[in-house]
Amino acid sequence: MDILKRIFALLGNYKKRTALAVGLLIIVVLTRLVSPYLTKILIDDVIKDGQIDKLGKILTLLVVLTVIRSILIYLRSYMFEDISQNLVFDLRHRMYTHLQELPYEFYDNHRIGDIMSRMTGDIEGIRNFFAGGAITIIENTIHFVGALIILFNLNVKLASIVILITPLLAFVAWRFDKLIRPAFGQIREQDAVLNTRAQENISGVRVVKAFAREDYESERFAKENRRQMEKNIEASYIWATYFPFMDFLSSVSPLVLLGFGGYMVIQGDISLGTLVAFTGYMWMITGPMRMLGWLINMTEQAISSGEKIFYYLDFGSSIKEKKDAVFPEDFKGHIRFEDVSFKYRQNHVLRDINLDIAPGSTIAIMGATGAGKTSIVNLLGRFYDCTSGRITIDGIDIKDYKLKELRSQMGYVMQETFLFSETIKANIAFGRVDASMNEIIEAAKIAQAHDFIMEMPYGYDTIIGERGVGLSGGQKQRIAIARAILKDPKILILDDSTSSVDMETEYEIQKGLRQIAQGKTTFIIAHRISSVKDADEIIVLDNGRIAERGTHETLLRERGLYHRMYRDQYKDFDEINTGKQVI
DSSP states (O other), X not given: OHHHHHHHHGGGGGHHHHHHHHHHHHHHHHHHHHHHHHHHHIIIIIIITOOTHHHHHHHHHHHHHHHHHHHXXXXXXXXXXXXXHHHHHXXXXXXXXXXXXXXXXXXXXXOHHHHHHIXXXXXXXXXXXXXXXXXXXXXXXXXXXXXXXXXXXXXXXXXXXXXXXXXXXXXXXXXXXXXXXXXXXXXXXXXXXXXXXXXXXXXXXXXXXXXXXXXXXXXXXXHXXXXXXXXXXHHHHHHHHHHHHHHHHHHHHHHHHHHHHXXXXXXXXXXXXXXXXXXXXXXXXXXXXXXXXXXXXHHHHHHHHHHHHHHHHTOOOSSOOOTTOBOOSSOOOOEEEEEEEEEETTEXXXXXXXXXXXXXXXXXXXXXXXXXXXXXXXXXTTSSOOSEEEEEETTEEGGGBOHHHHHHTEEEEOSSOOOOSSBHHHHHGXXXXXXXXHHHHHHHHHTTOHHHHHTSTTGGGOBOOXXXXXXXXXHHHHHHHHHHHHHOOXXXXXXXXXXXXXXXXXXXXXXXXXXXXXXXXXXEEOSOHHHHTTSSEEEEEETTEEEEEEOHHHHHHHTSHHHHHHHHHHHHHHHHHHSSOOO
16 A cells, blocks of 8 residues: 555646546546436336426437537546656656666666666556556446445345445455465566566677577576566466456346346336336446456556565665765865775775875876775765775865765776767767867867777767777777866776777877876776876775885885786786896
8 A cells, every 4th residue: 555655646746637637537427327317217207107308308418418428538538648648757757867866886786677677667557557547446436436325325225235245256356466466576576587688688699699609598588588478377367267256246246136126126116217227327336346356457567566666766875965065166186095995795895095196196006806996986986985984085075075066077987988879979078068079079189089980981970889889999998088088077087998909009098198187186097007107106906905006116116016017017028128037
Protein backbone atom coordinates (compact mmCIF):
# COMPACT_ATOMS: atom_id res chain seq x y z
CA MET A 1 0.00 0.00 0.00
CA ASP A 2 2.90 2.37 0.68
CA ILE A 3 4.15 1.92 -2.87
CA LEU A 4 0.63 2.39 -4.25
CA LYS A 5 0.24 5.59 -2.24
CA ARG A 6 3.50 6.90 -3.64
CA ILE A 7 2.42 6.02 -7.17
CA PHE A 8 -0.80 8.01 -6.78
CA ALA A 9 1.18 10.83 -5.13
CA LEU A 10 2.88 11.31 -8.50
CA LEU A 11 -0.38 12.96 -9.61
CA GLY A 12 0.35 15.87 -7.26
CA ASN A 13 1.14 18.31 -10.09
CA TYR A 14 -2.02 17.34 -11.96
CA LYS A 15 -4.66 17.44 -9.23
CA LYS A 16 -7.08 19.74 -11.08
CA ARG A 17 -6.82 17.85 -14.37
CA THR A 18 -7.13 14.52 -12.56
CA ALA A 19 -10.18 15.74 -10.62
CA LEU A 20 -11.81 16.89 -13.87
CA ALA A 21 -11.03 13.59 -15.62
CA VAL A 22 -12.39 11.59 -12.66
CA GLY A 23 -15.48 13.81 -12.65
CA LEU A 24 -16.11 13.03 -16.32
CA LEU A 25 -15.56 9.35 -15.59
CA ILE A 26 -18.14 9.44 -12.77
CA ILE A 27 -20.69 11.10 -15.06
CA VAL A 28 -20.10 8.37 -17.66
CA VAL A 29 -20.71 5.70 -15.02
CA LEU A 30 -23.85 7.44 -13.77
CA THR A 31 -25.31 7.49 -17.28
CA ARG A 32 -24.80 3.73 -17.38
CA LEU A 33 -26.39 3.26 -13.95
CA VAL A 34 -29.54 5.10 -15.08
CA SER A 35 -30.10 3.00 -18.22
CA PRO A 36 -31.31 -0.30 -16.61
CA TYR A 37 -33.76 1.62 -14.42
CA LEU A 38 -35.19 3.35 -17.50
CA THR A 39 -35.56 -0.09 -19.07
CA LYS A 40 -37.56 -1.19 -16.01
CA ILE A 41 -39.95 1.75 -16.47
CA LEU A 42 -40.22 0.98 -20.18
CA ILE A 43 -41.25 -2.64 -19.50
CA ASP A 44 -43.48 -2.10 -16.47
CA ASP A 45 -45.18 1.19 -17.37
CA VAL A 46 -45.14 1.30 -21.18
CA ILE A 47 -45.26 -2.31 -22.34
CA LYS A 48 -47.19 -3.86 -19.46
CA ASP A 49 -49.45 -0.98 -18.34
CA GLY A 50 -49.77 0.69 -21.77
CA GLN A 51 -48.59 4.19 -20.76
CA ILE A 52 -47.61 5.08 -24.35
CA ASP A 53 -47.00 8.75 -23.50
CA LYS A 54 -43.84 7.73 -21.64
CA LEU A 55 -42.33 5.88 -24.61
CA GLY A 56 -41.02 8.94 -26.46
CA LYS A 57 -39.64 10.53 -23.32
CA ILE A 58 -37.77 7.36 -22.25
CA LEU A 59 -36.34 6.70 -25.71
CA THR A 60 -35.26 10.34 -26.07
CA LEU A 61 -33.59 10.23 -22.66
CA LEU A 62 -31.76 6.98 -23.56
CA VAL A 63 -30.48 8.53 -26.82
CA VAL A 64 -29.36 11.71 -25.04
CA LEU A 65 -27.56 9.69 -22.38
CA THR A 66 -25.82 7.62 -25.07
CA VAL A 67 -24.61 10.73 -26.92
CA ILE A 68 -23.43 12.40 -23.71
CA ARG A 69 -21.68 9.20 -22.65
CA SER A 70 -19.85 8.88 -26.00
CA ILE A 71 -18.58 12.46 -25.88
CA LEU A 72 -17.49 12.19 -22.25
CA ILE A 73 -15.72 8.86 -22.88
CA TYR A 74 -13.65 10.57 -25.59
CA LEU A 75 -12.78 13.51 -23.31
CA ARG A 76 -12.09 11.24 -20.35
CA SER A 77 -9.80 8.95 -22.36
CA TYR A 78 -7.87 11.87 -23.84
CA MET A 79 -7.43 13.55 -20.46
CA PHE A 80 -6.21 10.40 -18.70
CA GLU A 81 -3.76 9.69 -21.51
CA ASP A 82 -2.53 13.29 -21.40
CA ILE A 83 -2.08 13.10 -17.62
CA SER A 84 -0.25 9.76 -17.83
CA GLN A 85 2.12 11.01 -20.56
CA ASN A 86 2.93 14.20 -18.65
CA LEU A 87 3.38 12.26 -15.43
CA VAL A 88 5.80 9.85 -17.09
CA PHE A 89 7.67 12.77 -18.67
CA ASP A 90 8.13 14.31 -15.20
CA LEU A 91 9.03 10.98 -13.60
CA ARG A 92 11.59 10.09 -16.29
CA HIS A 93 13.12 13.56 -16.09
CA ARG A 94 13.19 13.42 -12.29
CA MET A 95 14.84 10.02 -12.33
CA TYR A 96 17.40 11.04 -14.96
CA THR A 97 18.27 14.21 -13.05
CA HIS A 98 18.60 12.23 -9.84
CA LEU A 99 20.88 9.69 -11.52
CA GLN A 100 23.09 12.56 -12.71
CA GLU A 101 23.54 13.67 -9.11
CA LEU A 102 24.53 10.27 -7.72
CA PRO A 103 28.25 9.71 -7.01
CA TYR A 104 30.69 7.37 -8.72
CA GLU A 105 30.12 4.84 -5.97
CA PHE A 106 26.53 4.28 -7.09
CA TYR A 107 27.64 3.39 -10.60
CA ASP A 108 30.37 1.16 -9.22
CA ASN A 109 27.65 -1.01 -7.65
CA HIS A 110 24.78 -0.80 -10.17
CA ARG A 111 24.71 -2.10 -13.71
CA ILE A 112 23.76 0.20 -16.57
CA GLY A 113 21.38 -2.41 -17.99
CA ASP A 114 19.43 -2.41 -14.70
CA ILE A 115 19.16 1.36 -14.74
CA MET A 116 18.00 1.40 -18.37
CA SER A 117 15.36 -1.21 -17.54
CA ARG A 118 13.95 1.09 -14.84
CA MET A 119 14.06 4.11 -17.14
CA THR A 120 12.09 2.33 -19.85
CA GLY A 121 10.06 -0.76 -18.92
CA ASP A 122 9.23 0.14 -15.32
CA ILE A 123 8.26 3.73 -16.06
CA GLU A 124 6.10 2.50 -18.94
CA GLY A 125 4.43 0.12 -16.47
CA ILE A 126 3.46 3.14 -14.35
CA ARG A 127 2.10 4.93 -17.44
CA ASN A 128 -0.03 1.94 -18.43
CA PHE A 129 -1.48 1.84 -14.94
CA PHE A 130 -2.61 5.47 -15.05
CA ALA A 131 -3.72 5.38 -18.68
CA GLY A 132 -5.79 2.20 -18.35
CA GLY A 133 -5.66 0.37 -15.03
CA ALA A 134 -6.61 3.25 -12.75
CA ILE A 135 -9.55 4.20 -15.01
CA THR A 136 -10.85 0.65 -15.00
CA ILE A 137 -10.49 0.35 -11.22
CA ILE A 138 -12.45 3.57 -10.60
CA GLU A 139 -15.12 2.67 -13.16
CA ASN A 140 -15.60 -0.84 -11.84
CA THR A 141 -15.67 0.30 -8.22
CA ILE A 142 -18.40 2.86 -8.93
CA HIS A 143 -20.31 0.35 -11.08
CA PHE A 144 -20.12 -2.28 -8.35
CA VAL A 145 -21.10 -0.02 -5.43
CA GLY A 146 -23.73 1.93 -7.39
CA ALA A 147 -25.35 -1.19 -8.83
CA LEU A 148 -25.36 -2.86 -5.41
CA ILE A 149 -27.14 0.12 -3.82
CA ILE A 150 -29.76 0.19 -6.58
CA LEU A 151 -30.31 -3.59 -6.35
CA PHE A 152 -31.00 -3.41 -2.63
CA ASN A 153 -33.41 -0.55 -3.26
CA LEU A 154 -35.23 -2.62 -5.90
CA ASN A 155 -35.47 -5.81 -3.82
CA VAL A 156 -33.49 -6.63 -0.69
CA LYS A 157 -34.17 -10.38 -0.78
CA LEU A 158 -33.07 -10.95 -4.37
CA ALA A 159 -30.03 -8.67 -3.99
CA SER A 160 -28.92 -10.59 -0.87
CA ILE A 161 -29.17 -13.92 -2.69
CA VAL A 162 -27.19 -12.61 -5.67
CA ILE A 163 -24.18 -11.35 -3.67
CA LEU A 164 -23.78 -14.46 -1.50
CA ILE A 165 -20.90 -15.59 -3.70
CA THR A 166 -18.94 -12.32 -3.32
CA PRO A 167 -16.99 -13.25 -0.12
CA LEU A 168 -15.70 -16.45 -1.72
CA LEU A 169 -14.59 -14.50 -4.80
CA ALA A 170 -12.83 -11.94 -2.59
CA PHE A 171 -10.92 -14.74 -0.83
CA VAL A 172 -9.80 -16.26 -4.14
CA ALA A 173 -8.70 -12.82 -5.35
CA TRP A 174 -6.70 -12.31 -2.15
CA ARG A 175 -4.93 -15.66 -2.66
CA PHE A 176 -4.21 -14.74 -6.28
CA ASP A 177 -2.71 -11.42 -5.18
CA LYS A 178 -0.42 -13.14 -2.64
CA LEU A 179 1.04 -15.38 -5.36
CA ILE A 180 1.17 -13.05 -8.34
CA ARG A 181 2.99 -10.17 -6.60
CA PRO A 182 6.33 -11.98 -6.00
CA ALA A 183 6.03 -13.55 -9.45
CA PHE A 184 5.90 -10.12 -11.10
CA GLY A 185 8.75 -8.91 -8.89
CA GLN A 186 10.93 -11.76 -10.18
CA ILE A 187 9.95 -10.98 -13.77
CA ARG A 188 11.00 -7.34 -13.35
CA GLU A 189 14.33 -8.41 -11.83
CA GLN A 190 14.97 -10.83 -14.68
CA ASP A 191 14.02 -8.08 -17.17
CA ALA A 192 16.85 -6.00 -15.75
CA VAL A 193 19.31 -8.92 -15.88
CA LEU A 194 18.39 -9.64 -19.50
CA ASN A 195 18.71 -5.96 -20.47
CA THR A 196 22.10 -5.81 -18.76
CA ARG A 197 23.31 -8.90 -20.59
CA ALA A 198 22.18 -7.51 -23.94
CA GLN A 199 23.61 -4.04 -23.28
CA GLU A 200 27.02 -5.36 -22.20
CA ASN A 201 27.33 -7.85 -25.03
CA ILE A 202 26.28 -5.42 -27.74
CA SER A 203 28.56 -2.69 -26.35
CA GLY A 204 31.43 -5.18 -26.26
CA VAL A 205 30.66 -6.82 -29.60
CA ARG A 206 34.11 -5.99 -30.97
CA VAL A 207 35.78 -7.85 -28.10
CA VAL A 208 33.41 -10.78 -28.59
CA LYS A 209 34.27 -10.98 -32.27
CA ALA A 210 37.98 -10.51 -31.65
CA PHE A 211 38.01 -13.58 -29.40
CA ALA A 212 35.54 -15.52 -31.56
CA ARG A 213 33.18 -15.91 -28.59
CA GLU A 214 29.89 -15.33 -30.43
CA ASP A 215 28.57 -18.81 -29.64
CA TYR A 216 29.53 -18.53 -25.98
CA GLU A 217 27.83 -15.14 -25.59
CA SER A 218 24.75 -16.36 -27.46
CA GLU A 219 24.49 -19.26 -25.04
CA ARG A 220 24.83 -16.94 -22.03
CA PHE A 221 22.09 -14.70 -23.42
CA ALA A 222 19.93 -17.73 -24.18
CA LYS A 223 20.33 -18.87 -20.57
CA GLU A 224 19.02 -15.57 -19.19
CA ASN A 225 16.37 -15.42 -21.91
CA ARG A 226 15.21 -18.90 -20.91
CA ARG A 227 14.96 -17.83 -17.26
CA GLN A 228 12.86 -14.87 -18.36
CA MET A 229 10.57 -17.20 -20.29
CA GLU A 230 10.28 -19.58 -17.32
CA LYS A 231 9.36 -16.77 -14.92
CA ASN A 232 6.71 -15.50 -17.30
CA ILE A 233 5.35 -19.03 -17.66
CA GLU A 234 5.22 -19.35 -13.85
CA ALA A 235 3.20 -16.12 -13.66
CA SER A 236 0.98 -17.37 -16.48
CA TYR A 237 0.43 -20.63 -14.58
CA ILE A 238 -0.76 -18.68 -11.53
CA TRP A 239 -3.00 -16.62 -13.77
CA ALA A 240 -4.34 -19.71 -15.55
CA THR A 241 -5.03 -21.42 -12.21
CA TYR A 242 -6.94 -18.64 -10.50
CA PHE A 243 -8.51 -16.58 -13.28
CA PRO A 244 -10.86 -19.32 -14.61
CA PHE A 245 -12.05 -19.99 -11.05
CA MET A 246 -12.76 -16.30 -10.48
CA ASP A 247 -14.50 -16.16 -13.86
CA PHE A 248 -16.58 -19.21 -12.90
CA LEU A 249 -17.67 -17.69 -9.59
CA SER A 250 -18.63 -14.41 -11.27
CA SER A 251 -20.59 -16.34 -13.92
CA VAL A 252 -22.61 -18.20 -11.29
CA SER A 253 -24.26 -15.01 -10.03
CA PRO A 254 -26.34 -14.35 -13.21
CA LEU A 255 -27.55 -17.96 -13.12
CA VAL A 256 -28.63 -17.56 -9.50
CA LEU A 257 -30.36 -14.31 -10.45
CA LEU A 258 -32.30 -15.88 -13.32
CA GLY A 259 -33.35 -18.87 -11.20
CA PHE A 260 -34.54 -17.03 -8.11
CA GLY A 261 -35.64 -13.89 -9.97
CA GLY A 262 -37.71 -15.88 -12.47
CA TYR A 263 -39.40 -17.73 -9.61
CA MET A 264 -40.18 -14.42 -7.83
CA VAL A 265 -41.69 -12.96 -11.04
CA ILE A 266 -43.95 -16.05 -11.37
CA GLN A 267 -44.96 -15.71 -7.73
CA GLY A 268 -45.71 -12.02 -8.25
CA ASP A 269 -43.10 -10.84 -5.72
CA ILE A 270 -41.37 -8.64 -8.30
CA SER A 271 -42.25 -7.28 -11.71
CA LEU A 272 -40.72 -8.42 -15.00
CA GLY A 273 -39.20 -4.96 -15.41
CA THR A 274 -37.48 -5.30 -12.05
CA LEU A 275 -35.97 -8.65 -13.11
CA VAL A 276 -34.72 -7.14 -16.40
CA ALA A 277 -33.24 -4.18 -14.47
CA PHE A 278 -31.64 -6.67 -12.05
CA THR A 279 -30.07 -8.42 -15.05
CA GLY A 280 -28.62 -5.12 -16.32
CA TYR A 281 -27.22 -4.19 -12.93
CA MET A 282 -26.01 -7.75 -12.42
CA TRP A 283 -23.54 -7.28 -15.28
CA MET A 284 -22.25 -4.16 -13.53
CA ILE A 285 -21.48 -6.38 -10.53
CA THR A 286 -20.19 -9.46 -12.33
CA GLY A 287 -18.13 -7.31 -14.75
CA PRO A 288 -15.79 -6.05 -11.99
CA MET A 289 -15.76 -9.55 -10.49
CA ARG A 290 -14.72 -11.01 -13.84
CA MET A 291 -12.04 -8.34 -14.25
CA LEU A 292 -10.74 -8.70 -10.71
CA GLY A 293 -7.86 -10.92 -11.80
CA TRP A 294 -6.87 -8.56 -14.59
CA LEU A 295 -7.09 -5.55 -12.27
CA ILE A 296 -4.94 -7.25 -9.64
CA ASN A 297 -2.52 -8.24 -12.38
CA MET A 298 -2.11 -4.67 -13.66
CA THR A 299 -1.95 -3.19 -10.17
CA GLU A 300 0.74 -5.64 -9.08
CA GLN A 301 2.78 -4.88 -12.18
CA ALA A 302 2.56 -1.17 -11.35
CA ILE A 303 3.56 -1.82 -7.73
CA SER A 304 6.48 -3.98 -8.85
CA SER A 305 7.62 -1.22 -11.23
CA GLY A 306 7.12 1.42 -8.55
CA GLU A 307 9.30 -0.47 -6.07
CA LYS A 308 12.23 -0.44 -8.50
CA ILE A 309 11.77 3.19 -9.51
CA PHE A 310 11.45 4.47 -5.94
CA TYR A 311 14.51 2.42 -4.95
CA TYR A 312 16.59 4.59 -7.28
CA LEU A 313 14.79 7.82 -6.37
CA ASP A 314 15.33 7.11 -2.66
CA PHE A 315 19.00 6.34 -3.18
CA GLY A 316 20.64 9.31 -1.54
CA SER A 317 24.01 10.65 -2.57
CA SER A 318 26.89 10.06 -0.17
CA ILE A 319 28.42 13.26 -1.57
CA LYS A 320 26.32 16.09 -0.15
CA GLU A 321 26.66 19.82 -0.57
CA LYS A 322 26.30 21.87 2.59
CA LYS A 323 23.46 24.38 2.81
CA ASP A 324 25.95 27.17 3.50
CA ALA A 325 28.41 26.01 0.82
CA VAL A 326 30.68 28.72 -0.58
CA PHE A 327 32.75 29.47 -3.64
CA PRO A 328 35.41 32.19 -3.59
CA GLU A 329 35.40 34.77 -6.36
CA ASP A 330 39.20 34.68 -6.57
CA PHE A 331 39.78 30.96 -7.14
CA LYS A 332 43.55 30.36 -7.45
CA GLY A 333 44.00 26.59 -7.10
CA HIS A 334 46.31 26.25 -4.10
CA ILE A 335 45.73 22.61 -3.11
CA ARG A 336 46.63 20.89 0.15
CA PHE A 337 46.14 17.25 1.14
CA GLU A 338 46.39 16.94 4.91
CA ASP A 339 46.80 13.38 6.25
CA VAL A 340 44.32 12.12 3.66
CA SER A 341 43.34 8.45 3.72
CA PHE A 342 40.73 6.76 1.57
CA LYS A 343 39.10 3.39 2.05
CA TYR A 344 36.91 1.79 -0.62
CA ARG A 345 34.90 -1.37 0.07
CA GLN A 346 36.96 -1.98 3.21
CA ASN A 347 40.20 -1.73 1.21
CA HIS A 348 42.70 1.01 2.00
CA VAL A 349 43.39 2.77 -1.30
CA LEU A 350 45.28 5.79 0.05
CA ARG A 351 47.07 6.28 3.38
CA ASP A 352 48.37 9.46 4.99
CA ILE A 353 48.73 11.56 1.85
CA ASN A 354 50.23 15.00 2.47
CA LEU A 355 50.68 17.40 -0.44
CA ASP A 356 51.07 21.16 -0.77
CA ILE A 357 50.62 22.20 -4.39
CA ALA A 358 51.16 25.85 -5.20
CA PRO A 359 48.86 27.56 -7.72
CA GLY A 360 50.12 27.21 -11.28
CA SER A 361 52.51 24.36 -10.49
CA THR A 362 52.59 20.94 -12.11
CA ILE A 363 52.58 17.76 -10.07
CA ALA A 364 53.05 14.32 -11.58
CA ILE A 365 51.83 11.10 -9.99
CA MET A 366 53.33 7.74 -10.84
CA GLY A 367 53.10 4.23 -9.46
CA ALA A 368 52.09 0.71 -10.30
CA THR A 369 48.55 -0.15 -11.38
CA GLY A 370 46.28 0.02 -8.34
CA ALA A 371 48.65 2.23 -6.35
CA GLY A 372 45.95 4.91 -5.94
CA LYS A 373 46.94 7.46 -8.60
CA THR A 374 43.46 8.12 -10.01
CA SER A 375 41.93 8.06 -6.52
CA ILE A 376 43.86 11.20 -5.58
CA VAL A 377 42.24 13.30 -8.33
CA ASN A 378 38.85 11.66 -7.77
CA LEU A 379 39.00 12.88 -4.18
CA LEU A 380 39.95 16.35 -5.37
CA GLY A 381 36.70 16.70 -7.35
CA ARG A 382 34.68 15.05 -4.56
CA PHE A 383 33.64 12.16 -6.75
CA TYR A 384 34.47 10.26 -3.58
CA ASP A 385 35.04 11.67 -0.10
CA CYS A 386 38.20 10.86 1.83
CA THR A 387 37.82 8.57 4.82
CA SER A 388 40.02 10.71 7.06
CA GLY A 389 42.05 13.89 6.79
CA ARG A 390 40.98 16.78 4.62
CA ILE A 391 41.64 18.47 1.29
CA THR A 392 41.66 22.24 0.96
CA ILE A 393 41.76 24.55 -2.03
CA ASP A 394 42.84 28.13 -1.29
CA GLY A 395 42.53 27.32 2.41
CA ILE A 396 38.89 26.16 2.22
CA ASP A 397 37.91 22.54 2.84
CA ILE A 398 36.49 21.19 -0.44
CA LYS A 399 33.51 19.85 1.55
CA ASP A 400 32.55 23.49 2.13
CA TYR A 401 32.57 24.28 -1.60
CA LYS A 402 29.58 24.34 -3.90
CA LEU A 403 29.94 21.12 -5.85
CA LYS A 404 29.18 22.29 -9.39
CA GLU A 405 31.26 25.43 -9.02
CA LEU A 406 34.18 23.38 -7.67
CA ARG A 407 34.04 20.90 -10.53
CA SER A 408 33.57 23.67 -13.09
CA GLN A 409 37.12 24.82 -12.22
CA MET A 410 38.55 21.43 -13.18
CA GLY A 411 39.30 20.08 -16.62
CA TYR A 412 39.56 16.29 -16.79
CA VAL A 413 41.13 14.03 -19.34
CA MET A 414 40.07 10.71 -17.91
CA GLN A 415 41.87 7.40 -17.98
CA GLU A 416 39.03 5.82 -19.94
CA THR A 417 38.25 8.19 -22.80
CA PHE A 418 34.53 8.65 -23.34
CA LEU A 419 33.13 10.49 -26.33
CA PHE A 420 29.48 11.06 -27.16
CA SER A 421 27.73 9.99 -30.35
CA GLU A 422 27.85 13.55 -31.57
CA THR A 423 29.91 15.74 -33.86
CA ILE A 424 33.58 16.24 -33.07
CA LYS A 425 32.82 19.93 -32.57
CA ALA A 426 30.13 19.15 -29.96
CA ASN A 427 32.45 16.74 -28.13
CA ILE A 428 35.23 19.31 -27.87
CA ALA A 429 32.80 22.04 -26.78
CA PHE A 430 31.06 19.80 -24.21
CA GLY A 431 32.48 21.79 -21.27
CA ARG A 432 31.93 25.15 -22.98
CA VAL A 433 28.94 25.10 -25.29
CA ASP A 434 29.28 28.84 -25.93
CA ALA A 435 32.79 28.50 -27.36
CA SER A 436 33.43 29.97 -30.79
CA MET A 437 34.62 27.88 -33.72
CA ASN A 438 38.02 29.57 -33.58
CA GLU A 439 38.43 28.60 -29.92
CA ILE A 440 37.46 25.00 -30.70
CA ILE A 441 40.01 24.83 -33.52
CA GLU A 442 42.73 26.37 -31.36
CA ALA A 443 42.13 23.79 -28.61
CA ALA A 444 42.25 21.01 -31.19
CA LYS A 445 45.54 22.32 -32.56
CA ILE A 446 47.15 22.36 -29.12
CA ALA A 447 45.94 18.77 -28.62
CA GLN A 448 47.38 17.81 -32.04
CA ALA A 449 43.90 16.83 -33.21
CA HIS A 450 43.23 19.46 -35.89
CA ASP A 451 45.04 17.72 -38.74
CA PHE A 452 43.31 14.36 -38.47
CA ILE A 453 39.94 16.06 -37.90
CA MET A 454 40.31 17.99 -41.16
CA GLU A 455 41.01 14.72 -42.99
CA MET A 456 37.57 13.41 -41.98
CA PRO A 457 34.60 13.62 -44.39
CA TYR A 458 32.90 16.56 -42.68
CA GLY A 459 35.75 17.91 -40.57
CA TYR A 460 34.54 19.18 -37.20
CA ASP A 461 30.95 18.33 -38.15
CA THR A 462 31.79 14.63 -38.53
CA ILE A 463 29.56 12.55 -36.26
CA ILE A 464 31.59 9.93 -34.47
CA GLY A 465 30.24 6.55 -33.44
CA GLU A 466 29.09 5.49 -29.99
CA ARG A 467 31.84 5.97 -27.37
CA GLY A 468 34.14 7.21 -30.14
CA VAL A 469 33.90 4.13 -32.35
CA GLY A 470 35.59 4.86 -35.64
CA LEU A 471 38.50 6.71 -34.04
CA SER A 472 41.78 5.26 -32.87
CA GLY A 473 42.67 5.33 -29.19
CA GLY A 474 45.11 8.18 -29.77
CA GLN A 475 42.57 10.21 -31.72
CA LYS A 476 40.00 9.83 -28.96
CA GLN A 477 42.56 10.92 -26.36
CA ARG A 478 43.47 14.01 -28.36
CA ILE A 479 39.81 15.04 -28.68
CA ALA A 480 39.45 14.54 -24.92
CA ILE A 481 42.53 16.72 -24.32
CA ALA A 482 41.06 19.42 -26.58
CA ARG A 483 37.81 19.22 -24.59
CA ALA A 484 39.69 19.85 -21.33
CA ILE A 485 41.83 22.63 -22.83
CA LEU A 486 38.82 24.50 -24.23
CA LYS A 487 37.21 24.58 -20.79
CA ASP A 488 40.17 26.71 -19.63
CA PRO A 489 40.04 25.40 -16.04
CA LYS A 490 42.10 26.55 -13.06
CA ILE A 491 42.95 22.91 -12.31
CA LEU A 492 43.90 20.62 -15.19
CA ILE A 493 43.93 16.86 -14.61
CA LEU A 494 45.55 14.58 -17.19
CA ASP A 495 45.01 10.96 -16.22
CA ASP A 496 47.18 8.84 -18.52
CA SER A 497 46.03 11.17 -21.27
CA THR A 498 48.71 10.38 -23.87
CA SER A 499 49.10 6.65 -23.32
CA SER A 500 47.67 5.85 -26.77
CA VAL A 501 49.59 8.41 -28.82
CA ASP A 502 53.05 8.00 -30.33
CA MET A 503 56.10 9.62 -28.76
CA GLU A 504 56.39 12.34 -31.41
CA THR A 505 52.73 13.38 -31.02
CA GLU A 506 53.09 13.24 -27.24
CA TYR A 507 56.04 15.63 -27.45
CA GLU A 508 54.02 18.10 -29.53
CA ILE A 509 51.03 17.83 -27.16
CA GLN A 510 53.27 18.49 -24.16
CA LYS A 511 54.71 21.58 -25.82
CA GLY A 512 51.21 22.91 -26.35
CA LEU A 513 50.13 22.00 -22.81
CA ARG A 514 53.12 23.85 -21.32
CA GLN A 515 51.88 26.99 -23.06
CA ILE A 516 48.29 26.78 -21.86
CA ALA A 517 49.18 25.41 -18.40
CA GLN A 518 50.60 28.78 -17.32
CA GLY A 519 48.68 29.76 -14.19
CA LYS A 520 46.91 26.39 -13.99
CA THR A 521 47.49 23.84 -11.27
CA THR A 522 48.15 20.69 -13.29
CA PHE A 523 48.06 17.04 -12.32
CA ILE A 524 49.72 14.55 -14.65
CA ILE A 525 49.08 10.87 -13.98
CA ALA A 526 51.20 8.71 -16.24
CA HIS A 527 53.34 5.61 -16.64
CA ARG A 528 55.73 7.18 -19.14
CA ILE A 529 58.73 9.03 -17.77
CA SER A 530 58.56 11.31 -20.81
CA SER A 531 55.16 12.57 -19.64
CA VAL A 532 56.27 13.58 -16.13
CA LYS A 533 59.96 14.50 -16.26
CA ASP A 534 59.33 18.25 -16.54
CA ALA A 535 56.87 18.40 -13.61
CA ASP A 536 57.66 20.68 -10.63
CA GLU A 537 57.26 17.68 -8.35
CA ILE A 538 56.86 13.98 -9.03
CA ILE A 539 55.03 11.77 -6.54
CA VAL A 540 55.62 8.02 -6.62
CA LEU A 541 52.89 5.98 -4.94
CA ASP A 542 53.35 2.47 -3.59
CA ASN A 543 50.36 0.63 -2.07
CA GLY A 544 48.53 3.90 -1.45
CA ARG A 545 51.42 5.67 0.28
CA ILE A 546 53.85 8.28 -1.00
CA ALA A 547 57.06 6.31 -1.42
CA GLU A 548 59.13 8.98 -3.17
CA ARG A 549 58.78 12.62 -4.12
CA GLY A 550 60.96 15.19 -5.84
CA THR A 551 62.05 16.41 -9.26
CA HIS A 552 63.12 14.14 -12.10
CA GLU A 553 66.84 14.63 -11.40
CA THR A 554 66.44 14.22 -7.62
CA LEU A 555 64.53 10.97 -7.92
CA LEU A 556 67.02 9.53 -10.40
CA ARG A 557 69.83 10.21 -7.93
CA GLU A 558 67.92 8.41 -5.16
CA ARG A 559 67.93 5.24 -7.30
CA GLY A 560 64.59 4.06 -5.87
CA LEU A 561 61.27 3.17 -7.51
CA TYR A 562 61.39 6.08 -9.95
CA HIS A 563 64.90 5.18 -11.04
CA ARG A 564 63.74 1.61 -11.59
CA MET A 565 60.87 2.82 -13.81
CA TYR A 566 63.30 4.99 -15.75
CA ARG A 567 65.71 2.11 -16.19
CA ASP A 568 62.94 -0.21 -17.42
CA GLN A 569 61.67 2.31 -19.97
CA TYR A 570 64.99 3.64 -21.30
CA LYS A 571 67.25 0.60 -20.90
CA ASP A 572 67.18 -0.44 -24.54
CA PHE A 573 67.47 3.11 -25.81
CA ASP A 574 70.52 3.95 -23.70
CA GLU A 575 72.21 0.68 -24.54
CA ILE A 576 71.84 1.40 -28.25
CA ASN A 577 73.26 4.93 -27.90
CA THR A 578 76.01 4.33 -25.31
CA GLY A 579 76.76 0.67 -25.71
CA LYS A 580 76.52 0.34 -21.94
CA GLN A 581 73.89 -1.37 -19.85
CA VAL A 582 71.86 1.01 -17.69
CA ILE A 583 71.99 0.09 -13.98
